[in-house]
Amino acid sequence: MPLNFRTYHDLTEPDRSGLAEQIGAQRRRVAERLAVVARVVAVMSGKGGVGKSFVTAHLARALARMGGAVGVLDADLNGPTVPQLLRVPVASCTLHDGVVEPAVSPEGVRCFSMGLLIEDGRPLAFRGPAAESFVWRGALEATALRELLADVAWGPLDVLLVDLPPGMQRFTELAELLPEPPPVVAITIPTPESEDAVRRALHAARDRGAPCLGVIENMAGGPFVGDAGDTLAREFAIPLLARLPFHPSAHEWDRIAHRVGGSA
Numbered sequence: 001m002p003l004n005f006r007t008y009h010d011l012t013e014p015d016r017s018g019l020a021e022q023i024g025a026q027r028r029r030v031a032e033r034l035a036v037v038a039r040v041v042a043v044m045s046g047k048g049g050v051g052k053s054f055v056t057a058h059l060a061r062a063l064a065r066m067g068g069a070v071g072v073l074d075a076d077l078n079g080p081t082v083p084q085l086l087r088v089p090v091a092s093c094t095l096h097d098g099v100v101e102p103a104v105s106p107e108g109v110r111c112f113s114m115g116l117l118i119e120d121g122r123p124l125a126f127r128g129p130a131a132e133s134f135v136w137r138g139a140l141e142a143t144a145l146r147e148l149l150a151d152v153a154w155g156p157l158d159v160l161l162v163d164l165p166p167g168m169q170r171f172t173e174l175a176e177l178l179p180e181p182p183p184v185v186a187i188t189i190p191t192p193e194s195e196d197a198v199r200r201a202l203h204a205a206r207d208r209g210a211p212c213l214g215v216i217e218n219m220a221g222g223p224f225v226g227d228a229g230d231t232l233a234r235e236f237a238i239p240l241l242a243r244l245p246f247h248p249s250a251h252e253w254d255r256i257a258h259r260v261g262g263s264a
């Protein structure tokens with residue numbers, strides 16, 4: 001594991017007073033790494049299994065086909081799926097002098113994911129007292145995100161897409177690490193349950209001051225009944241970027257890429 005997750009108890013200074021400086025230095029490294037990234041876009045949803053990772057990966061591939069320099073950060077630390085979707089071979093990111101070089105997909109999408117570090121099929125494990133893991137696990141996951149953003153050398157990018165896990169906690173952590181909250185794309189499926197979860201997520205993003213580029217209704221025209229995409233777009237006065245069927249065509253991805261990628 002190349003990334004060095006420091007915890008309070010790992011610090012060796014007599015009074016452990018170095019913590020604030022260490023975090024400050026890390027935040028400066030995050031700012032330096034992202035200084036050459038023109039745009040960070042967070043792909044989010046309150047809900048799991050609606051296609052965040054699927055949309056992120058296909059959108060990234062479409063942007064790369066259009067000639068953009070694109071990166072994907074898989075911020076789902078516990079259920080990383082981006083490498084598979086981008087067809088990036090496991091263990092293909094490299095480390096030298098504490099800097100992580102992202103893996104590169106066949107289309108040229110740069111990618112970093114916990115899935116590239118962890119043994120195939122194994123869960124992410126942190127060192128610590130197992131009995132109290134509920135106390136520190138959240139804090140360590142937030143730390144992990146900060147380490148990733150500080151250590152992965154994306155190089156110049158037109159767009160860095162961040163594939164978020166369900167819920168809004170990781171979004172909040174991301175927004176706090178960036179100079180300003182990133183624009184978001186919200187993914188829903190047509191159903192009222194998904195609508196409800198995504199509504200909460202959109203409120204949370206809006207409360208943080210994040211601009212919303214729009215909502216994508218995924219898995220439309222299949223077994224899921226509802227009009228979550230239209231309803232949310234109307235309610236938040238944001239564009240319905242796409243209503244995606246199962247197995248969208250390359251043309252459909254290109255169309256969304258034009259709308260989300262800007263100049264990429």
Ligand SMILES: Nc1ncnc2c1ncn2[C@@H]1O[C@H](COP(=O)(O)OP(=O)(O)O)[C@@H](O)[C@H]1O
Pocket residue numbers: 045047048049050051052053054055081218219244245246247248
């Ligand atoms: N439009 C689609 N057509 C076909 N399969 C899809 C579509 N959207 C998502 N999937 C599949 O559904 C599953 C869940 O999608 P995923 O992107 O992992 O969801 P999330 O990241 O929101 O949890 C995955 O197996 C994915 O490949």
Ligand SMILES: [Mg+2]
Pocket residue numbers: 052053054076079081163164165
């Ligand atoms: Mg996912």
